[in-house]
Amino acid sequence: MASEPNAESVFGSSVERREDVGLLTGDAEFTDDKLQDAAHVAILRSQFAHATIEEIDVSAAEERDGVLAVYTGADVEESGVPNDIPTAWMLPGLVTPQYRIMATDKVRHTGDALAAVVAEDRYAAYDALDDVDVTYDRLEAVTRPDEAVESDVTVHEEAPDNVAFDFELGDADAVDEAFEAADHVASVDLEQPRIIPNAVEPRAAAASYDPSSDELTVWMTSQNPHLHRVLMSTATLGHPEHKLRIVAPEVGGGFGSKIYHYPDEAITAWCAKQLGGSVKWQATRTQSYATDCHGRDHVTEAELALDSDGTIRGLRVETHAGLGAHLSQFATATPSYLYATILSSEYAIPAIHCRVIGAFTNTTPVDAYRGAGRAEGIYVTERIVDVAARELDLDPVEVRRTNLIPPEEFPYETAVALVYDSGEYEEAMDRALELIDYEGVRERQEKLREGGRYLGVGVANFVESAGLSPSKAAGELGAQAGGWEAGVVRFHPSGTVSVAVGTADQGQGHRTTLAQVAAAELGVPVDDVEVVEGDTDEVPQGMGTYGSRSGPVGGGAVAQSGRKVVEKARSIAAHKLEASEDDVEFDDGTFHVVGAPDRSISIQELAYAAYLGHDIPDEMEPGLEATSYYDPENFTFPFGTHAAVVEVDPDTGEVEFHRYVAVDDCGEQINPMIVEGQVHGGIAQGIGAALSEAANYDDNGTLVSGSMNEYALPRSDSLPEYETDSTVTPSPHNPIGVKGVGESATIGATPAVVNAVVDALEPFGVDHLDMPLTDETVWTAIDGGER
Amino acid sequence: MYPASFEYVAVDSAEEAIDSLAEHGDREVTLLAGGHSLLPMMKSGLASPEVVVDLGGVDALSGIERGDDATRINAMTEYAAVADDEGLWSDNPVVPEAAAAIGDVQVRNVGTVGGNVAHSDPAADLPAAMLAADATIHALGPDGEREIPAADFFQAMFTTALADGELLTAIDVPHLGSDDAAAYVKKASPSSGYALVGVAVVLETDGEEIADARVAANGAFDHAMALEPVEEELVGGSLDDESLPERAAGRATDDVESYLVLDDEQASSEYRAHLLEVYAERALETAIDRVGDGSNADG
Incomplete structure (x- = not known):
C-alpha cells in the first residue's frame, strides 16, 4: 500500500504508518532510553496484602555501596507535598481515603510501595531493597468484592463495610412493572474476572530536576501527559504546573493501564527533586502485574x-x-x-x-x-x-x-x-x-x-x-475533568504543516491518521503534515488517549482547527483574488473564484502571504494557524x-x-x-x-x-x-x-x-x-x- | 529481574568445566548451557549461584553424531538442531518430536538438550522422550566418565542421578527397527508452553504384535516417569486390536496412589490425571499408525 499524495482521497485510505520505521528498526526512543546517566530508583513493595507497618529500618540499605539515598513514606510526608492520588470521578456518597504515594502506617495490597532506593545503577538499587527491614503486623485480607461488603476485614477505616459507593441508574419501579407484566424472566449469575493489561512496555519514568530554575521534566509511559501534569502538580507533588513538563515518548501499549497516576512516577519525580538531579525507574514485568491497574472484577x-x-x-x-x-x-x-x-x-x-x-x-x-x-x-x-x-x-x-x-x-x-x-x-x-x-x-x-x-x-x-462525553454532561455526572480535546494546526511559511494534539499514542498510529485528517482538511500532501503529541511543552493542553476518543475527539479537534485555517486562508484568497469570500471556492488545496478557474491560488502560497503580512486584509493578524478545543455534543x-x-x-x-x-x-x-x-x-x-x-x-x-x-x-x-x-x-x-x-x-x-x-x-x-x-x-x- | 551478583567463568572444554566445578566446589556453583531455565530462575531470585560456569564456548559438546546403532546428541546441541535432524526422525522420532514441541522458535534455537535433561524440570518435554527411547546419558566427573540409563536418571523435581561436580556430556539415542514406531504428544500449558502432560511412546513390534513398549510421561508428576501398567498392557498386544490404545491408556493412572499427580494454578490433579489418559491414548494411536510406514514418523 503506497502513500496517497492526493489530498482529496487521503482521508479514508490505508496510508502506511509513518511510526513503523522507527519502531521496527529500534530507532524509536522509549522512556527507559532517556536520561542514560541518571541514577536508578528501585521501589520496595509490600510483602503482604494487608498489614500494619510497625517499623521500616533503612540503615543497612543506606550503607550499601552505590546507594545514594533511601526514602520511606515518612520522608514524603515530611517533605510537605500534597501526597494524595485522587479519583477523577466523584459519585454520590463516594468514600475517598487518602492514597499516599508511599504507605506509612498500613499496606493494603502487595503492590503498595514502602521504600525507594536511589542508587548509581539498577543492580545496586535492587540489591539494597533486600536490606530494607520492614516489621509488619499482618492482618487478614479480603479479595472478592461480593465478600468484601460482608467481611470483618476493613481495608480503609473510612469505609468500615468496604463500600466505596453504592450507585443506581434507571427506573426501578418501571422495571418492577415490566417484570410483573412479562411472560418470562431469565436470570444468570456471572463473574467477569480480573484482567491484567499486559502492555508490551512496562511502566517507566525518568525525571530530571534543575534546582536553579525549579524546572522538573518527567518522561513517562503516559496515555495523557497533561492529566499527569495537573495531578502531579496539584495532588501529589505540589510542583508548579508551569515548571513541570511531562513527555510521553514512544509508549509501548497501554490498554488503559497508562492513563492513571500511579505512585511510582510520583516517587521517581519526588526523588529527582530531593537529589536535585536525574533519576529513572523502570517497572519489571512482575511489578507491572502487581501494580498496573487491573480490569473488570x-x-x-x-x-x-x-x-x-x-x-x-x-x-x-x-x-x-x-x-x-x-x-x-x-x-x-x-x-x-x-x-x-x-x-x-x-x-x-x-x-x-x-x-x-x-x-x-x-x-x-x-x-x-x-x-x-x-x-x-x-x-x-x-x-x-x-x-x-x-x-x-x-x-x-x-x-x-x-x-x-x-x-x-x-x-x-x-x-x-x-x-x-x-x-x-x-x-x-x-x-x-x-x-x-x-x-x-x-x-x-x-x-x-x-x-x-x-x-x-x-x-x-x-x-x-x-x-x-461532552464536558458539561460529564461534569454534571461527577467528572473532575473535561471531555474535549485540543488541536493546533499551524502552517509554516513554506507551506508545510505542523499539528499538535493532546491525544497520546501508544501504538495506535496517530501521527499517521491525524496527519491524514489535517491533510484532507487543508488539501496538502499528507507527507507535508507532521503531528506532535505527548509533550506538555509542545501541545497547549490535552485530555489524552482512552475511551476510543483519539479518532472522534482528537480527529475532531484537528479537523476543526483545519477548517478555521481554511477560513482564514479563504479571506486572504478573496483579498488577493479581488473577489468576495462567498465567491471563493476551496477544492483540494486551491482557492479559486467561482466561474473563473484561472483566478486561483494555492493554500501554500496563502500561508507564505500570511506570514509576510504584506498583502492581507486590513485588521487581519499575520500568520496562519488555529487552535481548537473541540468539545463533542x-x-x-x-x-x-x-x-x-x-x-x-x-x-x-x-x-x-x-x-x-x-x-x-x-x-x-x-x-x-x-x-x-x-x-x-x-x-x-x-x-x-x-x-x-x-x-x-x-x-x-x-x-x-x-x-x-x-x-x-x-x-x-x-x-x-x-x-x-x-x-x-x-x-x-x-x-x-x-x-x-x-x-x-x-x-x-x-x-x-x-x-x-x-x-x-x-x-x-x-x-x-x-x-x-x-x-x-x-x-x-x-x-x-x-x- | 535483577539477579544477585555472581562470578562468571568461561571454559573451553568439558575437562576444564569439571576442574572449574571442583575448584569452586565449596561455593554454590552451577553450569550455564542455553540458560533458558537458569536465567529466569536467577532473575526471579529462585536461584542465586555464586559461580556460573559457562559451557557456551565448548565446541566439542555440540553436534549430533550418527552411529550404527545409536545417535549421539552432544549436550550443548540446541533443540532446533534435534528437531530438524532427518536422521533422528528416521531412526527414533520420539526425541526430535519432543524437541520440536518445546517452547517456540527462539527457545528452540538457544535451549540445549543437555541443559534440559540435566535440569529435570517435571514439565519439560525431553525427559519422557529419553525414557521411552531408552537413552543412555553420559556423564563426566572428577573420576572420569560413566554411563547412566535414562530409566535411572530422573529422580525427582530438579534432581537427577548426576553427582555434584559431574557434567552431562552426551546422550545416546538407540535406533529403532523397521517395524518399530514412536510418538510424542503433548498438552501444552496455555501460559508457559510447558507440558501440562506429555506422553512419549516407543513400540517395538514385528509388524503385527507389540514385542516391547516403553511409555513415559512428563508434566503430570514431580519428574518424568515410565507408565509401567500401560507398558504391561501393550506388550503382546496386537496392532490390529482397535481397543488396545484406549485400554492401555486407561491404565495410565493405575498406580496413582503411589505417586502424586501435580496440582497447581494451571491444572488440578484430577484434570491432569484425566489428560494423562487421553494423551496416552493419542500417543499410542499415533505410534501404532506409524508402524510400518517406513520412516517411523510423519516427519
Whole structure:
C-alpha cells in the first residue's frame, strides 16, 4: 500500500504508518532510553496484602555501596507535598481515603510501595531493597468484592463495610412493572474476572530536576501527559504546573493501564527533586502485574424480562465491582457510568435498572481496561439474551433481531441515560450472519452432534459509547475533568504543516491518521503534515488517549482547527483574488473564484502571504494557524456484530475455533488498515478474556497468577483467522463522521466466544460458565453434565 | 529481574568445566548451557549461584553424531538442531518430536538438550522422550566418565542421578527397527508452553504384535516417569486390536496412589490425571499408525 499524495482521497485510505520505521528498526526512543546517566530508583513493595507497618529500618540499605539515598513514606510526608492520588470521578456518597504515594502506617495490597532506593545503577538499587527491614503486623485480607461488603476485614477505616459507593441508574419501579407484566424472566449469575493489561512496555519514568530554575521534566509511559501534569502538580507533588513538563515518548501499549497516576512516577519525580538531579525507574514485568491497574472484577446478578415471542420488557442488574485497595482515577466511573449506561446494547429495552456496589479489597487497584465498563455491560446483556433465548426455545439471533433499535428511531434515548447517535444494527448483524453462514452452521451443528461432535455458534451485538462525553454532561455526572480535546494546526511559511494534539499514542498510529485528517482538511500532501503529541511543552493542553476518543475527539479537534485555517486562508484568497469570500471556492488545496478557474491560488502560497503580512486584509493578524478545543455534543456510538464458531472436545474440554467473523461499524474510517489492526488486536484481547486470562488471588491476597508463567495471554497460534468486514454509519454530530474503534472488538469478542462455547455445551445441560473458559473449566462442566 | 551478583567463568572444554566445578566446589556453583531455565530462575531470585560456569564456548559438546546403532546428541546441541535432524526422525522420532514441541522458535534455537535433561524440570518435554527411547546419558566427573540409563536418571523435581561436580556430556539415542514406531504428544500449558502432560511412546513390534513398549510421561508428576501398567498392557498386544490404545491408556493412572499427580494454578490433579489418559491414548494411536510406514514418523 503506497502513500496517497492526493489530498482529496487521503482521508479514508490505508496510508502506511509513518511510526513503523522507527519502531521496527529500534530507532524509536522509549522512556527507559532517556536520561542514560541518571541514577536508578528501585521501589520496595509490600510483602503482604494487608498489614500494619510497625517499623521500616533503612540503615543497612543506606550503607550499601552505590546507594545514594533511601526514602520511606515518612520522608514524603515530611517533605510537605500534597501526597494524595485522587479519583477523577466523584459519585454520590463516594468514600475517598487518602492514597499516599508511599504507605506509612498500613499496606493494603502487595503492590503498595514502602521504600525507594536511589542508587548509581539498577543492580545496586535492587540489591539494597533486600536490606530494607520492614516489621509488619499482618492482618487478614479480603479479595472478592461480593465478600468484601460482608467481611470483618476493613481495608480503609473510612469505609468500615468496604463500600466505596453504592450507585443506581434507571427506573426501578418501571422495571418492577415490566417484570410483573412479562411472560418470562431469565436470570444468570456471572463473574467477569480480573484482567491484567499486559502492555508490551512496562511502566517507566525518568525525571530530571534543575534546582536553579525549579524546572522538573518527567518522561513517562503516559496515555495523557497533561492529566499527569495537573495531578502531579496539584495532588501529589505540589510542583508548579508551569515548571513541570511531562513527555510521553514512544509508549509501548497501554490498554488503559497508562492513563492513571500511579505512585511510582510520583516517587521517581519526588526523588529527582530531593537529589536535585536525574533519576529513572523502570517497572519489571512482575511489578507491572502487581501494580498496573487491573480490569473488570465484576460479580453480577442479572434478570431479563421477556414476552414469549422474545420481546424484551426489562433488565435488572446488580453488580459488586472490585475497586482494589485504592481508588484510581476512573475506577469509580468505569463500573458506574461507563457500565450501567450501556446495558441496553443494541436493543429497545423499555425499562432498565442497575445497581453497582463498588468495594475496596486487598488487591491491585482496578480501573479502565480496553472496553472499560462497556465491555462488562455488553457482556451481561449479550449473555443473558442467550440464556433467555434458550429458556424460551427461541433462536438467540431472532431474539436479538426482535429487539433491535430500528434505524428510523435515531437519535435513540435509552432507559439508561444515553442518546445513541446513529445505527444500522440489522445491516451489520445480517452481514455477520451471512459471512458465517449462520443457517448452514446450525445445520452442521445438528448433524455433528449426532456423531458426538460438539459445535457451537455464538453471536454478540454491541454498542460502544466512545469519546467520553461532552464536558458539561460529564461534569454534571461527577467528572473532575473535561471531555474535549485540543488541536493546533499551524502552517509554516513554506507551506508545510505542523499539528499538535493532546491525544497520546501508544501504538495506535496517530501521527499517521491525524496527519491524514489535517491533510484532507487543508488539501496538502499528507507527507507535508507532521503531528506532535505527548509533550506538555509542545501541545497547549490535552485530555489524552482512552475511551476510543483519539479518532472522534482528537480527529475532531484537528479537523476543526483545519477548517478555521481554511477560513482564514479563504479571506486572504478573496483579498488577493479581488473577489468576495462567498465567491471563493476551496477544492483540494486551491482557492479559486467561482466561474473563473484561472483566478486561483494555492493554500501554500496563502500561508507564505500570511506570514509576510504584506498583502492581507486590513485588521487581519499575520500568520496562519488555529487552535481548537473541540468539545463533542455527545458520545459517538460505534457498533457491530461478532460471531464465532467453535468446537469443543468433550474428552479434554479443549475449544477449537472454526470461524471468527467481525463486522464493525465505527462510522467513517480515516485509515481502513489501522481500523482493521485495531479490530484484530481487540479480538485477541476479547478472546483472551473469554478463554484464558484471569488474575487470581489466594485467600492471603497474594497474586497467584503473578507472571506470564501462570497468566495465559492469548498467543498467535491459539487465535483463529479473523474474517473482518465493516459497514459505515457516520456519526451525525462528529465533524468528520468518525465514531472510534479502539475498544469495539474487545467488547464484541468476549460475549461472542462465551456464547459459542456455551452453545456447544447445550447437550450437556450447561446454561452458563464463568470466564475464563479454560479447558479444565469446560471439561469439568461436561463431566458434571455426564455424571 | 535483577539477579544477585555472581562470578562468571568461561571454559573451553568439558575437562576444564569439571576442574572449574571442583575448584569452586565449596561455593554454590552451577553450569550455564542455553540458560533458558537458569536465567529466569536467577532473575526471579529462585536461584542465586555464586559461580556460573559457562559451557557456551565448548565446541566439542555440540553436534549430533550418527552411529550404527545409536545417535549421539552432544549436550550443548540446541533443540532446533534435534528437531530438524532427518536422521533422528528416521531412526527414533520420539526425541526430535519432543524437541520440536518445546517452547517456540527462539527457545528452540538457544535451549540445549543437555541443559534440559540435566535440569529435570517435571514439565519439560525431553525427559519422557529419553525414557521411552531408552537413552543412555553420559556423564563426566572428577573420576572420569560413566554411563547412566535414562530409566535411572530422573529422580525427582530438579534432581537427577548426576553427582555434584559431574557434567552431562552426551546422550545416546538407540535406533529403532523397521517395524518399530514412536510418538510424542503433548498438552501444552496455555501460559508457559510447558507440558501440562506429555506422553512419549516407543513400540517395538514385528509388524503385527507389540514385542516391547516403553511409555513415559512428563508434566503430570514431580519428574518424568515410565507408565509401567500401560507398558504391561501393550506388550503382546496386537496392532490390529482397535481397543488396545484406549485400554492401555486407561491404565495410565493405575498406580496413582503411589505417586502424586501435580496440582497447581494451571491444572488440578484430577484434570491432569484425566489428560494423562487421553494423551496416552493419542500417543499410542499415533505410534501404532506409524508402524510400518517406513520412516517411523510423519516427519
